[in-house]
Amino acid sequence: MGKAALQWTDDMLAQLGREKDAVLAERWGISAKTVNLKRNALGIAAFGHFQWTSETTALLGKASDAEVAKQLGISKASVVARRTELGIAPVTGAASSAFDWTDEAIALLGTASDAKVAEQLGLSRLTVYNARVARGIEAAKKGTSKA
Structure with a gap:
């Protein structure tokens, strides 16, 4: 015979989407797939995923x-x-469609990785890379950050 059906408690259901499925699965001694299926069936977003309202x-x-x-x-x-x-x-x-490269924004180029500068400015890494290269600014050295 197969295993008895899992009895989901209110506490277990309340934790869905608040931690990774794999973490909950290990805690409860079940598979991550079981947790994933239950969470999805209830329309609960995965942990760390943005829920659009x-x-x-x-x-x-x-x-x-x-x-x-x-x-x-x-x-x-x-x-x-x-x-x-x-x-x-x-x-x-x-x-609104083009980024306004102010003196302050330009001053950030090359002070940290393009990815970090992009995050600060709300731009893509590629946009920051292209702006830095177009201005002849060297990339920040690995492991260093002036910002």
């Missing part, structure tokens, strides 16, 4: 993707993906 979705297309990403504390790529998935057009106009 009607309020956060309403921000899409109203401000630049970078601004929305910064406001929500998620990557610009996540914002672009969600906006594209929903068929929402990006904000248009020269002021």
